[in-house]
Amino acid sequence: MSNNLSLKYTGNPFVDAGIFALKRKLKKPINEITKEDLEEEILNIADLYVTPAWKKNMYSIFPNSTLVNSATTNKSNLNELYYQDLKNLIESIPNIQDSGSCVSCGRRDAINTFKKDNIPLSGSGSLKNYFSFANDGVDYCSLCVLLIQFAPLIMYQSGGKMILLHSNSEKVMNYWAKDAIKKVNEQIALGDYTGCYNEKYTNSINAIFRIVKKIIDSNELWEDENPSLTFYYFTNYNQGPELEIFSLPNGVFNFLAEIPSDESKNWSNIVKNAYINVKWDKVNSEDDFKNKTNEVYNRLLNNYSILKFFYSSKYKKSFCSWILVNYYMKEVRKMDEKRIDAIKEVGDKLATYIKVNDSKKILSNLENSSNYNSFRNTLRKVFKNKISNGDDELLFTFDDYVMYLFPEGNKTWRETQDLLIFRIYEKLHDWMIENNYAEEYENEFFEEEE
Ligand SMILES: [Zn+2]
Numbered sequence: 209m210s211n212n213l214s215l216k217y218t219g220n221p222f223v224d225a226g227i228f229a230l231k232r233k234l235k236k237p238i239n240e241i242t243k244e245d246l247e248e249e250i251l252n253i254a255d256l257y258v259t260p261a262w263k264k265n266m267y268s269i270f271p272n273s274t275l276v277n278s279a280t281t282n283k284s285n286l287n288e289l290y291y292q293d294l295k296n297l298i299e300s301i302p303n304i305q306d307s308g309s310c311v312s313c314g315r316r317d318a319i320n321t322f323k324k325d326n327i328p329l330s331g332s333g334s335l336k337n338y339f340s341f342a343n344d345g346v347d348y349c350s351l352c353v354l355l356i357q358f359a360p361l362i363m364y365q366s367g368g369k370m371i372l373l374h375s376n377s378e379k380v381m382n383y384w385a386k387d388a389i390k391k392v393n394e395q396i397a398l399g400d401y402t403g404c405y406n407e408k409y410t411n412s413i414n415a416i417f418r419i420v421k422k423i424i425d426s427n428e429l430w431e432d433e434n435p436s437l438t439f440y441y442f443t444n445y446n447q448g449p450e451l452e453i454f455s456l457p458n459g460v461f462n463f464l465a466e467i468p469s470d471e472s473k474n475w476s477n478i479v480k481n482a483y484i485n486v487k488w489d490k491v492n493s494e495d496d497f498k499n500k501t502n503e504v505y506n507r508l509l510n511n512y513s514i515l516k517f518f519y520s521s522k523y524k525k526s527f528c529s530w531i532l533v534n535y536y537m538k539e540v541r542k543m544d545e546k547r548i549d550a551i552k553e554v555g556d557k558l559a560t561y562i563k564v565n566d567s568k569k570i571l572s573n574l575e576n577s578s579n580y581n582s583f584r585n586t587l588r589k590v591f592k593n594k595i596s597n598g599d600d601e602l603l604f605t606f607d608d609y610v611m612y613l614f615p616e617g618n619k620t621w622r623e624t625q626d627l628l629i630f631r632i633y634e635k636l637h638d639w640m641i642e643n644n645y646a647e648e649y650e651n652e653f654f655e656e657e658e
Contacts, residue, residue: 211243221374226355232385254291261403272325310349321345324442328444362388369412379434411499424637430465463539474528491654515626526634552613
Protein backbone atom coordinates (compact mmCIF):
# COMPACT_ATOMS: atom_id res chain seq x y z
CA MET A 209 0.00 0.00 0.00
CA SER A 210 1.24 3.41 -0.86
CA ASN A 211 1.95 5.75 2.00
CA ASN A 212 0.55 8.66 0.05
CA LEU A 213 -2.22 10.21 2.16
CA SER A 214 -4.33 11.43 -0.81
CA LEU A 215 -4.88 14.72 1.00
CA LYS A 216 -7.62 17.05 -0.10
CA TYR A 217 -8.84 20.33 1.34
CA THR A 218 -11.79 19.75 3.63
CA GLY A 219 -13.48 23.15 4.08
CA ASN A 220 -12.76 22.88 7.82
CA PRO A 221 -10.72 26.03 8.59
CA PHE A 222 -8.49 24.38 11.21
CA VAL A 223 -7.72 21.28 9.15
CA ASP A 224 -7.15 23.28 5.96
CA ALA A 225 -4.82 25.70 7.78
CA GLY A 226 -2.81 22.67 8.88
CA ILE A 227 -2.69 21.36 5.30
CA PHE A 228 -1.47 24.71 3.91
CA ALA A 229 1.14 24.99 6.66
CA LEU A 230 2.38 21.46 5.98
CA LYS A 231 2.38 21.97 2.22
CA ARG A 232 4.53 25.08 2.58
CA LYS A 233 6.88 23.43 5.07
CA LEU A 234 7.37 20.48 2.74
CA LYS A 235 7.22 22.56 -0.46
CA LYS A 236 5.31 19.87 -2.29
CA PRO A 237 1.78 19.54 -3.71
CA ILE A 238 -0.71 18.13 -1.24
CA ASN A 239 -1.44 15.05 -3.30
CA GLU A 240 2.20 14.00 -2.88
CA ILE A 241 2.30 14.26 0.92
CA THR A 242 3.06 10.91 2.58
CA LYS A 243 2.99 9.35 6.03
CA GLU A 244 6.80 9.61 6.10
CA ASP A 245 6.51 13.38 5.58
CA LEU A 246 4.25 13.57 8.61
CA GLU A 247 6.67 11.52 10.69
CA GLU A 248 9.44 13.96 9.81
CA GLU A 249 7.39 17.08 10.47
CA ILE A 250 5.97 16.02 13.84
CA LEU A 251 9.54 15.87 15.13
CA ASN A 252 9.92 19.53 14.16
CA ILE A 253 6.70 20.79 15.73
CA ALA A 254 7.33 18.75 18.89
CA ASP A 255 10.60 20.64 19.37
CA LEU A 256 9.06 23.98 18.40
CA TYR A 257 5.88 23.85 20.49
CA VAL A 258 7.71 23.08 23.75
CA THR A 259 9.67 26.34 23.59
CA PRO A 260 8.26 28.78 26.19
CA ALA A 261 6.63 31.29 23.81
CA TRP A 262 4.95 28.62 21.68
CA LYS A 263 3.87 26.64 24.72
CA LYS A 264 2.24 29.77 26.09
CA ASN A 265 0.21 30.12 22.87
CA MET A 266 -0.95 26.52 23.19
CA TYR A 267 -3.08 27.41 26.23
CA SER A 268 -5.33 29.34 23.83
CA ILE A 269 -5.21 26.71 21.08
CA PHE A 270 -4.98 23.23 22.63
CA PRO A 271 -5.86 23.55 26.34
CA ASN A 272 -5.47 20.42 28.51
CA SER A 273 -3.24 18.84 25.87
CA THR A 274 0.02 17.16 26.88
CA LEU A 275 1.80 20.42 26.02
CA VAL A 276 0.04 22.48 28.69
CA ASN A 277 -1.54 19.99 31.08
CA SER A 278 -0.13 20.52 34.58
CA ALA A 279 0.73 16.83 34.86
CA THR A 280 3.11 16.96 31.90
CA THR A 281 3.92 20.53 30.93
CA ASN A 282 7.02 20.89 33.12
CA LYS A 283 8.58 17.54 32.27
CA SER A 284 12.02 17.71 30.68
CA ASN A 285 11.04 15.22 27.99
CA LEU A 286 7.87 17.10 27.04
CA ASN A 287 8.84 17.15 23.37
CA GLU A 288 9.03 13.34 23.42
CA LEU A 289 5.68 13.01 25.18
CA TYR A 290 3.98 15.29 22.68
CA TYR A 291 5.78 13.55 19.83
CA GLN A 292 4.41 10.24 21.09
CA ASP A 293 0.85 11.66 21.02
CA LEU A 294 1.35 12.67 17.43
CA LYS A 295 3.03 9.38 16.52
CA ASN A 296 0.02 7.51 17.97
CA LEU A 297 -2.23 9.57 15.74
CA ILE A 298 -0.16 8.68 12.68
CA GLU A 299 -0.32 5.02 13.57
CA SER A 300 -4.07 5.11 13.86
CA ILE A 301 -4.76 6.83 10.53
CA PRO A 302 -7.54 4.75 8.98
CA ASN A 303 -7.58 3.77 5.35
CA ILE A 304 -9.18 6.09 2.88
CA GLN A 305 -12.67 5.13 1.71
CA ASP A 306 -15.39 6.49 -0.54
CA SER A 307 -17.03 7.88 2.55
CA GLY A 308 -16.21 7.93 6.24
CA SER A 309 -17.59 9.14 9.53
CA CYS A 310 -15.01 11.91 10.09
CA VAL A 311 -16.97 15.19 10.17
CA SER A 312 -14.05 17.04 8.63
CA CYS A 313 -12.84 15.02 5.63
CA GLY A 314 -15.71 12.55 5.27
CA ARG A 315 -13.23 10.15 3.66
CA ARG A 316 -11.92 8.30 6.69
CA ASP A 317 -13.66 6.84 9.72
CA ALA A 318 -13.49 8.47 13.11
CA ILE A 319 -12.17 5.78 15.41
CA ASN A 320 -12.20 7.97 18.52
CA THR A 321 -13.98 11.13 19.54
CA PHE A 322 -11.90 14.22 20.23
CA LYS A 323 -12.30 17.26 22.48
CA LYS A 324 -10.97 20.78 22.76
CA ASP A 325 -7.46 19.65 23.72
CA ASN A 326 -7.15 18.58 20.08
CA ILE A 327 -9.94 20.40 18.25
CA PRO A 328 -10.17 24.12 19.06
CA LEU A 329 -13.65 25.33 20.02
CA SER A 330 -15.19 21.87 20.21
CA GLY A 331 -15.82 21.18 23.91
CA SER A 332 -14.31 19.70 27.04
CA GLY A 333 -16.23 16.43 27.12
CA SER A 334 -17.68 17.13 30.53
CA LEU A 335 -20.50 19.20 29.04
CA LYS A 336 -22.11 16.85 26.56
CA ASN A 337 -24.46 19.41 25.14
CA TYR A 338 -21.50 20.88 23.21
CA PHE A 339 -21.55 17.89 20.89
CA SER A 340 -24.16 16.56 18.52
CA PHE A 341 -26.17 13.60 19.82
CA ALA A 342 -24.70 14.23 23.32
CA ASN A 343 -21.51 12.44 22.29
CA ASP A 344 -18.54 12.78 24.61
CA GLY A 345 -16.53 14.39 21.80
CA VAL A 346 -16.53 15.11 18.11
CA ASP A 347 -15.94 12.54 15.38
CA TYR A 348 -12.66 13.24 13.65
CA CYS A 349 -10.30 10.81 11.98
CA SER A 350 -6.75 10.70 13.34
CA LEU A 351 -5.37 12.31 10.21
CA CYS A 352 -7.58 15.41 10.48
CA VAL A 353 -6.69 15.72 14.18
CA LEU A 354 -3.02 15.50 13.29
CA LEU A 355 -3.34 18.10 10.52
CA ILE A 356 -4.90 20.56 12.98
CA GLN A 357 -1.71 20.31 15.03
CA PHE A 358 0.07 22.17 12.21
CA ALA A 359 -2.47 25.02 12.05
CA PRO A 360 -0.75 27.16 14.76
CA LEU A 361 2.17 27.62 12.34
CA ILE A 362 0.03 30.00 10.26
CA MET A 363 -2.07 31.57 13.03
CA TYR A 364 -1.64 35.28 13.81
CA GLN A 365 -1.71 36.63 17.36
CA SER A 366 -3.78 39.65 18.18
CA GLY A 367 -4.57 40.86 21.66
CA GLY A 368 -4.17 37.53 23.42
CA LYS A 369 -6.27 35.67 20.84
CA MET A 370 -5.56 34.02 17.52
CA ILE A 371 -6.60 34.92 14.00
CA LEU A 372 -7.07 31.99 11.66
CA LEU A 373 -7.56 32.75 7.97
CA HIS A 374 -9.68 30.59 5.71
CA SER A 375 -10.21 31.33 2.02
CA ASN A 376 -11.74 29.62 -0.98
CA SER A 377 -8.69 30.82 -2.92
CA GLU A 378 -5.67 28.52 -2.82
CA LYS A 379 -3.59 31.43 -4.02
CA VAL A 380 -4.57 33.49 -0.96
CA MET A 381 -3.86 30.59 1.40
CA ASN A 382 -0.56 29.75 -0.31
CA TYR A 383 0.69 33.31 0.01
CA TRP A 384 -0.37 33.57 3.59
CA ALA A 385 1.25 30.23 4.48
CA LYS A 386 4.42 31.25 2.65
CA ASP A 387 4.70 34.43 4.70
CA ALA A 388 3.86 32.78 8.02
CA ILE A 389 6.14 29.75 7.52
CA LYS A 390 8.98 32.09 6.56
CA LYS A 391 8.64 33.69 10.00
CA VAL A 392 8.65 30.28 11.69
CA ASN A 393 11.77 29.24 9.75
CA GLU A 394 13.48 32.47 10.79
CA GLN A 395 12.74 31.73 14.45
CA ILE A 396 14.23 28.26 14.06
CA ALA A 397 17.30 29.52 12.18
CA LEU A 398 18.01 32.19 14.79
CA GLY A 399 17.05 30.01 17.76
CA ASP A 400 14.83 32.90 18.82
CA TYR A 401 11.40 31.44 19.53
CA THR A 402 8.71 34.09 19.81
CA GLY A 403 5.56 32.01 19.29
CA CYS A 404 2.80 32.34 16.72
CA TYR A 405 3.05 35.15 14.12
CA ASN A 406 2.96 38.33 16.16
CA GLU A 407 3.38 41.93 15.01
CA LYS A 408 1.92 43.44 18.17
CA TYR A 409 -1.47 44.22 16.65
CA THR A 410 -3.95 44.19 19.52
CA ASN A 411 -6.74 45.68 17.38
CA SER A 412 -8.15 42.65 15.58
CA ILE A 413 -9.71 44.56 12.67
CA ASN A 414 -6.49 46.46 11.95
CA ALA A 415 -4.66 43.12 12.19
CA ILE A 416 -7.00 41.65 9.58
CA PHE A 417 -6.28 44.50 7.15
CA ARG A 418 -2.57 44.06 7.85
CA ILE A 419 -2.87 40.40 6.84
CA VAL A 420 -4.86 41.32 3.73
CA LYS A 421 -2.26 43.90 2.72
CA LYS A 422 0.54 41.38 3.12
CA ILE A 423 -1.29 38.93 0.90
CA ILE A 424 -2.07 41.54 -1.77
CA ASP A 425 1.48 42.91 -1.71
CA SER A 426 2.90 39.46 -2.32
CA ASN A 427 3.26 40.62 -5.91
CA GLU A 428 0.70 38.42 -7.52
CA LEU A 429 -1.83 39.49 -10.09
CA TRP A 430 -5.22 39.11 -8.46
CA GLU A 431 -7.33 39.74 -11.54
CA ASP A 432 -10.23 37.26 -11.79
CA GLU A 433 -9.31 35.59 -8.48
CA ASN A 434 -12.22 37.21 -6.62
CA PRO A 435 -11.41 35.48 -3.31
CA SER A 436 -13.53 35.40 -0.21
CA LEU A 437 -11.63 35.61 3.07
CA THR A 438 -12.97 34.59 6.46
CA PHE A 439 -11.10 35.34 9.66
CA TYR A 440 -11.75 33.30 12.80
CA TYR A 441 -10.71 35.38 15.79
CA PHE A 442 -10.73 33.03 18.71
CA THR A 443 -9.34 31.76 21.92
CA ASN A 444 -9.86 28.21 23.08
CA TYR A 445 -8.68 29.20 26.54
CA ASN A 446 -10.19 27.05 29.30
CA GLN A 447 -11.56 29.96 31.33
CA GLY A 448 -13.50 31.50 28.49
CA PRO A 449 -13.38 30.29 24.91
CA GLU A 450 -14.51 32.99 22.47
CA LEU A 451 -15.04 33.26 18.75
CA GLU A 452 -15.75 36.14 16.40
CA ILE A 453 -15.99 35.61 12.67
CA PHE A 454 -15.13 38.37 10.21
CA SER A 455 -15.81 38.03 6.49
CA LEU A 456 -14.01 40.38 4.16
CA PRO A 457 -16.39 41.21 1.29
CA ASN A 458 -14.67 40.07 -1.94
CA GLY A 459 -15.28 43.50 -3.47
CA VAL A 460 -13.12 45.01 -0.73
CA PHE A 461 -10.28 42.61 -1.52
CA ASN A 462 -10.61 43.39 -5.25
CA PHE A 463 -10.60 47.13 -4.60
CA LEU A 464 -7.52 46.97 -2.34
CA ALA A 465 -5.76 44.79 -4.90
CA GLU A 466 -6.57 47.21 -7.74
CA ILE A 467 -5.27 50.43 -6.15
CA PRO A 468 -2.95 51.85 -8.83
CA SER A 469 0.62 52.56 -7.67
CA ASP A 470 0.28 56.32 -8.20
CA GLU A 471 -2.75 56.31 -5.87
CA SER A 472 -1.23 54.17 -3.14
CA LYS A 473 0.12 57.12 -1.16
CA ASN A 474 -3.27 58.83 -1.37
CA TRP A 475 -4.94 55.66 -0.14
CA SER A 476 -2.48 55.31 2.70
CA ASN A 477 -3.25 58.90 3.79
CA ILE A 478 -7.01 58.30 3.56
CA VAL A 479 -6.54 55.32 5.89
CA LYS A 480 -4.33 57.31 8.26
CA ASN A 481 -6.85 60.12 8.38
CA ALA A 482 -9.44 57.59 9.59
CA TYR A 483 -7.61 56.61 12.79
CA ILE A 484 -9.42 58.04 15.79
CA ASN A 485 -7.54 60.04 18.44
CA VAL A 486 -4.09 60.17 16.89
CA LYS A 487 -1.92 63.24 17.43
CA TRP A 488 0.18 63.01 14.31
CA ASP A 489 2.78 65.54 15.48
CA LYS A 490 3.52 63.20 18.39
CA VAL A 491 3.80 60.01 16.35
CA ASN A 492 7.28 58.49 16.17
CA SER A 493 6.50 55.10 14.74
CA GLU A 494 3.67 52.98 13.41
CA ASP A 495 3.29 51.48 16.88
CA ASP A 496 1.89 54.83 18.06
CA PHE A 497 -1.25 54.47 15.94
CA LYS A 498 -1.61 50.99 14.47
CA ASN A 499 -3.93 49.79 17.25
CA LYS A 500 -6.24 52.81 17.31
CA THR A 501 -9.75 52.40 15.95
CA ASN A 502 -9.77 52.96 12.21
CA GLU A 503 -13.10 54.03 10.77
CA VAL A 504 -12.24 53.19 7.18
CA TYR A 505 -11.28 49.62 8.08
CA ASN A 506 -14.30 49.16 10.33
CA ARG A 507 -16.65 50.46 7.65
CA LEU A 508 -15.09 48.39 4.87
CA LEU A 509 -15.41 45.22 6.92
CA ASN A 510 -19.04 46.02 7.74
CA ASN A 511 -19.95 47.05 4.20
CA TYR A 512 -20.69 50.71 4.98
CA SER A 513 -19.76 53.50 2.57
CA ILE A 514 -16.41 55.23 3.07
CA LEU A 515 -17.03 57.93 0.41
CA LYS A 516 -16.93 60.71 3.01
CA PHE A 517 -13.31 59.78 3.76
CA PHE A 518 -12.28 60.56 0.17
CA TYR A 519 -12.70 64.33 0.64
CA SER A 520 -12.81 67.15 3.19
CA SER A 521 -15.73 69.58 3.16
CA LYS A 522 -13.84 71.90 5.47
CA TYR A 523 -10.92 72.30 3.07
CA LYS A 524 -12.93 71.63 -0.08
CA LYS A 525 -10.36 69.11 -1.08
CA SER A 526 -10.37 65.62 -2.59
CA PHE A 527 -7.79 63.23 -1.15
CA CYS A 528 -7.32 61.11 -4.25
CA SER A 529 -8.18 61.10 -7.94
CA TRP A 530 -11.51 60.12 -9.47
CA ILE A 531 -9.80 56.92 -10.64
CA LEU A 532 -9.61 55.56 -7.09
CA VAL A 533 -13.18 56.61 -6.28
CA ASN A 534 -14.28 54.93 -9.50
CA TYR A 535 -12.62 51.62 -8.46
CA TYR A 536 -14.18 51.88 -5.04
CA MET A 537 -17.69 52.51 -6.37
CA LYS A 538 -17.41 49.74 -8.94
CA GLU A 539 -15.83 47.02 -6.77
CA VAL A 540 -17.12 47.72 -3.28
CA ARG A 541 -20.39 49.56 -3.81
CA LYS A 542 -21.18 47.61 -7.01
CA MET A 543 -22.29 50.79 -8.78
CA ASP A 544 -22.92 50.47 -12.49
CA GLU A 545 -20.11 52.08 -14.53
CA LYS A 546 -22.53 54.03 -16.70
CA ARG A 547 -23.93 55.55 -13.55
CA ILE A 548 -20.45 56.45 -12.26
CA ASP A 549 -19.61 58.12 -15.59
CA ALA A 550 -22.91 60.01 -15.72
CA ILE A 551 -22.37 61.40 -12.20
CA LYS A 552 -18.83 62.42 -13.09
CA GLU A 553 -20.10 64.33 -16.13
CA VAL A 554 -22.73 66.19 -14.09
CA GLY A 555 -20.03 66.93 -11.47
CA ASP A 556 -17.85 68.49 -14.19
CA LYS A 557 -20.75 70.66 -15.40
CA LEU A 558 -21.54 71.78 -11.86
CA ALA A 559 -17.88 72.67 -11.29
CA THR A 560 -17.88 74.80 -14.44
CA TYR A 561 -21.14 76.46 -13.41
CA ILE A 562 -19.82 77.33 -9.94
CA LYS A 563 -16.60 78.73 -11.36
CA VAL A 564 -18.21 80.77 -14.17
CA ASN A 565 -20.87 82.21 -11.86
CA ASP A 566 -18.59 82.36 -8.80
CA SER A 567 -21.51 80.78 -6.95
CA LYS A 568 -20.60 80.00 -3.36
CA LYS A 569 -24.30 79.71 -2.67
CA ILE A 570 -24.93 76.84 -5.07
CA LEU A 571 -21.90 75.00 -3.71
CA SER A 572 -22.99 75.41 -0.11
CA ASN A 573 -26.55 74.31 -1.00
CA LEU A 574 -25.15 71.14 -2.60
CA GLU A 575 -22.87 70.51 0.39
CA ASN A 576 -25.44 71.21 3.06
CA SER A 577 -28.53 69.53 1.66
CA SER A 578 -29.66 67.15 4.33
CA ASN A 579 -32.54 65.61 2.42
CA TYR A 580 -33.31 64.34 -1.05
CA ASN A 581 -35.77 67.14 -1.87
CA SER A 582 -33.50 70.05 -1.08
CA PHE A 583 -30.63 68.41 -3.00
CA ARG A 584 -32.85 67.88 -6.08
CA ASN A 585 -34.10 71.46 -5.85
CA THR A 586 -30.55 72.82 -5.98
CA LEU A 587 -29.83 70.74 -9.08
CA ARG A 588 -33.09 71.94 -10.70
CA LYS A 589 -32.12 75.52 -9.95
CA VAL A 590 -28.77 75.12 -11.72
CA PHE A 591 -30.58 73.39 -14.59
CA LYS A 592 -32.95 76.35 -15.01
CA ASN A 593 -30.30 79.03 -14.50
CA LYS A 594 -28.14 77.50 -17.20
CA ILE A 595 -31.05 77.71 -19.64
CA SER A 596 -32.00 81.26 -18.71
CA ASN A 597 -28.31 82.29 -19.04
CA GLY A 598 -28.55 81.19 -22.67
CA ASP A 599 -26.34 78.15 -22.06
CA ASP A 600 -27.54 75.42 -24.42
CA GLU A 601 -25.67 72.59 -22.61
CA LEU A 602 -28.14 70.74 -20.38
CA LEU A 603 -26.96 69.87 -16.85
CA PHE A 604 -28.47 66.43 -17.39
CA THR A 605 -31.06 64.76 -19.58
CA PHE A 606 -34.27 63.32 -18.25
CA ASP A 607 -32.84 59.81 -18.75
CA ASP A 608 -29.64 60.69 -16.85
CA TYR A 609 -31.72 61.98 -14.02
CA VAL A 610 -34.00 58.97 -13.71
CA MET A 611 -31.54 56.22 -14.56
CA TYR A 612 -28.23 57.43 -13.22
CA LEU A 613 -28.47 60.32 -10.76
CA PHE A 614 -31.29 59.04 -8.59
CA PRO A 615 -32.23 55.57 -9.79
CA GLU A 616 -33.66 54.59 -6.43
CA GLY A 617 -34.81 58.07 -5.47
CA ASN A 618 -34.58 58.73 -1.80
CA LYS A 619 -32.51 55.60 -1.13
CA THR A 620 -29.20 56.37 -2.81
CA TRP A 621 -29.19 60.17 -3.19
CA ARG A 622 -26.44 60.54 -0.53
CA GLU A 623 -24.05 58.54 -2.65
CA THR A 624 -24.78 60.81 -5.62
CA GLN A 625 -24.25 63.87 -3.42
CA ASP A 626 -20.90 62.58 -2.11
CA LEU A 627 -19.69 61.79 -5.62
CA LEU A 628 -20.75 65.16 -7.08
CA ILE A 629 -19.09 67.07 -4.24
CA PHE A 630 -15.94 64.98 -4.52
CA ARG A 631 -15.74 65.75 -8.25
CA ILE A 632 -16.34 69.49 -7.74
CA TYR A 633 -13.53 69.64 -5.16
CA GLU A 634 -11.23 67.65 -7.38
CA LYS A 635 -11.79 70.06 -10.30
CA LEU A 636 -11.92 73.34 -8.40
CA HIS A 637 -9.75 72.98 -5.28
CA ASP A 638 -6.92 75.25 -6.44
CA TRP A 639 -9.34 77.82 -7.83
CA MET A 640 -11.35 77.76 -4.59
CA ILE A 641 -8.22 78.41 -2.52
CA GLU A 642 -7.37 81.42 -4.71
CA ASN A 643 -10.93 82.69 -4.42
CA ASN A 644 -11.30 82.30 -0.65
CA TYR A 645 -13.76 79.42 -0.64
CA ALA A 646 -11.53 77.54 1.79
CA GLU A 647 -8.20 77.60 3.55
CA GLU A 648 -5.16 75.68 2.44
CA TYR A 649 -5.14 72.11 3.78
CA GLU A 650 -2.22 71.20 5.97
CA ASN A 651 -1.84 67.83 7.55
CA GLU A 652 1.34 65.86 7.89
CA PHE A 653 1.00 62.17 8.60
CA PHE A 654 3.74 59.93 9.83
CA GLU A 655 5.55 58.34 6.88
CA GLU A 656 7.05 54.87 6.99
CA GLU A 657 10.63 54.61 5.85
CA GLU A 658 10.91 53.00 2.44
ZN1 LIG B 1 -10.81 13.25 8.62
